[in-house]
Amino acid sequence: MSDDSHVHCGTQTSRSNDLAELREAIAQAVRDVKAKTPLAQSFTNFVTINLVANAQLAAGGTAAMSFLPDDVIETAKIAGANYINVGTLLPFYKDALPTIAQRLNYLGKPWVLDPVAAGIGKTRTAILQSFKAAPPTVIRANASEVIALANMWGLLDADKTSRPAGVESVDEVDAAIEPAKLLAQFLAASAPQHKATVAVSGKVDLVTDGEHVYRLPGGSAMMAKITGAGCSLGGVTATYLAVAEPLIAALAASLLYDRAAEVAEAEAKGPGSFQVAFLDALWNVTAEQVASSEILAQ
Amino acid sequence: MSDDSHVHCGTQTSRSNDLAELREAIAQAVRDVKAKTPLAQSFTNFVTINLVANAQLAAGGTAAMSFLPDDVIETAKIAGANYINVGTLLPFYKDALPTIAQRLNYLGKPWVLDPVAAGIGKTRTAILQSFKAAPPTVIRANASEVIALANMWGLLDADKTSRPAGVESVDEVDAAIEPAKLLAQFLAASAPQHKATVAVSGKVDLVTDGEHVYRLPGGSAMMAKITGAGCSLGGVTATYLAVAEPLIAALAASLLYDRAAEVAEAEAKGPGSFQVAFLDALWNVTAEQVASSEILAQ
Amino acid sequence: MSDDSHVHCGTQTSRSNDLAELREAIAQAVRDVKAKTPLAQSFTNFVTINLVANAQLAAGGTAAMSFLPDDVIETAKIAGANYINVGTLLPFYKDALPTIAQRLNYLGKPWVLDPVAAGIGKTRTAILQSFKAAPPTVIRANASEVIALANMWGLLDADKTSRPAGVESVDEVDAAIEPAKLLAQFLAASAPQHKATVAVSGKVDLVTDGEHVYRLPGGSAMMAKITGAGCSLGGVTATYLAVAEPLIAALAASLLYDRAAEVAEAEAKGPGSFQVAFLDALWNVTAEQVASSEILAQ
Numbered sequence: 001m002s003d004d005s006h007v008h009c010g011t012q013t014s015r016s017n018d019l020a021e022l023r024e025a026i027a028q029a030v031r032d033v034k035a036k037t038p039l040a041q042s043f044t045n046f047v048t049i050n051l052v053a054n055a056q057l058a059a060g061g062t063a064a065m066s067f068l069p070d071d072v073i074e075t076a077k078i079a080g081a082n083y084i085n086v087g088t089l090l091p092f093y094k095d096a097l098p099t100i101a102q103r104l105n106y107l108g109k110p111w112v113l114d115p116v117a118a119g120i121g122k123t124r125t126a127i128l129q130s131f132k133a134a135p136p137t138v139i140r141a142n143a144s145e146v147i148a149l150a151n152m153w154g155l156l157d158a159d160k161t162s163r164p165a166g167v168e169s170v171d172e173v174d175a176a177i178e179p180a181k182l183l184a185q186f187l188a189a190s191a192p193q194h195k196a197t198v199a200v201s202g203k204v205d206l207v208t209d210g211e212h213v214y215r216l217p218g219g220s221a222m223m224a225k226i227t228g229a230g231c232s233l234g235g236v237t238a239t240y241l242a243v244a245e246p247l248i249a250a251l252a253a254s255l256l257y258d259r260a261a262e263v264a265e266a267e268a269k270g271p272g273s274f275q276v277a278f279l280d281a282l283w284n285v286t287a288e289q290v291a292s293s294e295i296l297a298q
Numbered sequence: 299m300s301d302d303s304h305v306h307c308g309t310q311t312s313r314s315n316d317l318a319e320l321r322e323a324i325a326q327a328v329r330d331v332k333a334k335t336p337l338a339q340s341f342t343n344f345v346t347i348n349l350v351a352n353a354q355l356a357a358g359g360t361a362a363m364s365f366l367p368d369d370v371i372e373t374a375k376i377a378g379a380n381y382i383n384v385g386t387l388l389p390f391y392k393d394a395l396p397t398i399a400q401r402l403n404y405l406g407k408p409w410v411l412d413p414v415a416a417g418i419g420k421t422r423t424a425i426l427q428s429f430k431a432a433p434p435t436v437i438r439a440n441a442s443e444v445i446a447l448a449n450m451w452g453l454l455d456a457d458k459t460s461r462p463a464g465v466e467s468v469d470e471v472d473a474a475i476e477p478a479k480l481l482a483q484f485l486a487a488s489a490p491q492h493k494a495t496v497a498v499s500g501k502v503d504l505v506t507d508g509e510h511v512y513r514l515p516g517g518s519a520m521m522a523k524i525t526g527a528g529c530s531l532g533g534v535t536a537t538y539l540a541v542a543e544p545l546i547a548a549l550a551a552s553l554l555y556d557r558a559a560e561v562a563e564a565e566a567k568g569p570g571s572f573q574v575a576f577l578d579a580l581w582n583v584t585a586e587q588v589a590s591s592e593i594l595a596q
Numbered sequence: 597m598s599d600d601s602h603v604h605c606g607t608q609t610s611r612s613n614d615l616a617e618l619r620e621a622i623a624q625a626v627r628d629v630k631a632k633t634p635l636a637q638s639f640t641n642f643v644t645i646n647l648v649a650n651a652q653l654a655a656g657g658t659a660a661m662s663f664l665p666d667d668v669i670e671t672a673k674i675a676g677a678n679y680i681n682v683g684t685l686l687p688f689y690k691d692a693l694p695t696i697a698q699r700l701n702y703l704g705k706p707w708v709l710d711p712v713a714a715g716i717g718k719t720r721t722a723i724l725q726s727f728k729a730a731p732p733t734v735i736r737a738n739a740s741e742v743i744a745l746a747n748m749w750g751l752l753d754a755d756k757t758s759r760p761a762g763v764e765s766v767d768e769v770d771a772a773i774e775p776a777k778l779l780a781q782f783l784a785a786s787a788p789q790h791k792a793t794v795a796v797s798g799k800v801d802l803v804t805d806g807e808h809v810y811r812l813p814g815g816s817a818m819m820a821k822i823t824g825a826g827c828s829l830g831g832v833t834a835t836y837l838a839v840a841e842p843l844i845a846a847l848a849a850s851l852l853y854d855r856a857a858e859v860a861e862a863e864a865k866g867p868g869s870f871q872v873a874f875l876d877a878l879w880n881v882t883a884e885q886v887a888s889s890e891i892l893a894q
């Protein structure tokens with residue numbers, strides 16, 4: 001049971017340093033999104049851009065999508081958080097995305113990165129490498145992408161690298177624990193209040209702020225049978241990041257996704273009805289259901 | 299009751315100048331789309347492009363989406379009407395969209411504009427300003443966008459401007475009545491048969507041809523919880539514009555949307571099932587249901 | 597009944613040359629996709645890119661979408677097959693798509709082409725003409741597009757041309773039999789093992805390897821009321837092409853689509869619920885149901 005897990009205190013007294021506090025902060029984030037309908041802006045891939053927006057709306061937020069640096073920066077000034085997903089690159093992204101990341105960081109705007117397909121293509125690698133100098137506040141990825149990105153930023157020993165395999169992870173979440181912690185520590189060094197988080201999606205989701213590691217069991221295997229489960233989780237993480245600190249945002253989004261997926265699986269007859277039921281469940285799952293989820297802290 | 303509303307006669311005898319005539323023309327437009335499956339072409343944003351096409355199909359029309367000026371102009375020659383939505387701009391749109399608008403106007407092809415996020419970004423502003431010299435036949439927007447566009451085109455006193463707020467309106471529909479009428483009058487001056495219309499979406503939709511103002515109560519608050527309600531309404535307005543004059547097209551599309559939204563809300567358990575039920579309702583709502591809607595004329 | 601149809605033996609003894617063998621190969625392809633979850637990569641239009649991915653996942657495969665030549669080629673090396681759809685062109689496609697086709701052919705990677713709107717626009721024509729020198733393994737199109745492409749490649753007498761009409765076919769499938777056979781023969785000449793196939797979608801789908809012609813009755817008229825039925829069929833054909841030869845892949849995909857459409861039509865209340873039920877049915881229809889479909893060989 002998660003309530004039996006022991007969480008070691010961090011050095012920062014402001015950190016939610018036990019599970020009860022964590023649960024209260026998660027519940028508050030879910031309630032705040034429903035009450036405040038915060039705007040999270042996305043620069044995301046064309047495959048799942050519609051689901052990202054609809055998931056953000058279903059969670060209670062509002063959405064705006066932009067690709068021109070000019071539009072992104074101007075919208076970032078009125079958005080609570082931002083989301084960058086490097087899925088379907090176009091030629092102009094090579095210059096646009098590094099510029100956008102630099103401006104977001106310069107303006108102190110928190111953002112979530114989904115390094116989709118990290119390791120595939122020179123342009124994607126150049127873009128992801130550029131983010132090392134202007135890092136996100138939260139990374140949401142699968143295990144392979146986390147390992148690839150940590151390696152790309154020189155945070156890993158050379159023998160811990162993994163090959164990319166399209167957009168599907170070929171590595172288990174456990175293989176990404178150390179890379180995820182190293183990434184989170186690296187992000188925190190330049191983040192507002194030195195707080196950052198890495199969320200690794202898999203059979204059991206894993207969330208770490210660089211110090212603590214939380215495992216989130218549950219969810220549904222059907223999530224892999226609709227496109228955009230991971231992408232839209234990144235978007236919803238940005239929605240929560242508009243009202244909460246990185247660790248709470250990543251936990252709230254991942255837990256909401258796991259609970260909604262379970263509800264949807266129970267109702268669905270296939271991937272079509274699963275996606276419909278999943279969006280309904282994002283809307284209907286309560287702050288209390290999210291916050292009382294099993295959380296395995298280590 | 300709408301039947302008690304008094305509509306002042308216009309100066310053009312060809313105009314449908316009382317509600318009974320208006321209702322018959324609306325019913326005819328709905329029937330004509332179902333019978334003729336007209337092609338409406340769209341240049342629209344990547345977030346909701348799929349819903350725009352599916353909504354046009356569900357209303358009875360056919361859809362084609364293009365971005366290259368060459369493709370757009372060639373398709374415009376076989377399309378009954380066109381739709382331009384400036385949502386997710388790419389760099390080449392800065393030249394492409396002014397060129398397309400000029401060519402559509404030169405060819406006398408009617409088109410609907412959705413000035414999404416008017417006021418945000420230099421490129422969007424440059425594009426929207428260029429449309430003043432080659433204006434659309436119908437504008438479909440929220441109140442903030444209508445005000446921003448009217449201001450951008452120099453149709454408003456400086457003190458009537460409003461700040462943009464992402465893609466969500468921060469202004470009530472009533473604040474946009476005068477700007478909408480001024481815009482409609484401006485569009486009409488260069489439109490075929492001098493007929494043009496502006497539709498303002500909000501809690502109560504508002505449609506004006508620059509002379510009369512029609513309020514359309516009803517609809518569903520769930521429409522704001524799926525992405526693309528407004529965008530796809532613009533697309534369906536283009537579908538009706540392929541078979542009807544601007545005022546009738548805007549009224550028919552807005553009324554169909556309100557009735558379909560009400561049906562969907564009654565069936566839905568959340569935003570996922572709402573969108574599904576909404577598309578079904580666009581298909582099932584009859585011409586008579588659309589035409590007998592409450593219409594408040596002033 | 598399809599079992600009464602006589603299939604003339606081909607000259608290649610390795611070809612599945614009677615319907616029983618054909619049915620067994622189709623069943624095996626459907627089972628293999630469910631068992632192996634092969635990756636098929638797509639370069640496809642923005643309108644239906646989400647449905648393409650979701651249909652590939654529902655059929656049992658995995659999906660990756662790319663647009664940069666660099667990304668496409670690198671992903672092609674780990675994908676079982678590829679899919680190119682020329683729907684919504686952007687300026688850089690003019691150089692990117694010919695380059696990608698050449699590289700795919702040089703690397704011996706099988707790919708499916710959907711020549712959407714063939715005949716409309718100079719850029720599309722230039723791209724499609726370039727594919728003659730680096731042809732796909734399978735073409736999936738409507739009758740008008742098949743005729744336009746065969747004409748564009750100089751395979752037809754001048755008097756057999758047809759005008760394009762947006763993305764909707766204006767020609768019946770029968771008018772495309774000869775062009776489809778000529779195209780298939782042309783593709784086969786440069787294909788791995790000299791095997792290629794052309795699938796023509798219509799009221800009755802038609803599939804030919806250049807020698808035999810198979811008609812596949814059934815399906816649902818509702819398929820024309822959702823956007824992307826044809827596009828996603830191209831994508832699912834690529835999924836099957838990752839585990840089967842061209843003829844089997846095209847037959848399996850088209851038959852799966854027809855059976856799933858019939859199931860969906862029986863459950864749907866309109867195009868919204870039709871699409872949901874269709875994705876569910878892609879997931880639930882069995883290999884045996886697909887393989888026992890009516891197939892009219894000539």
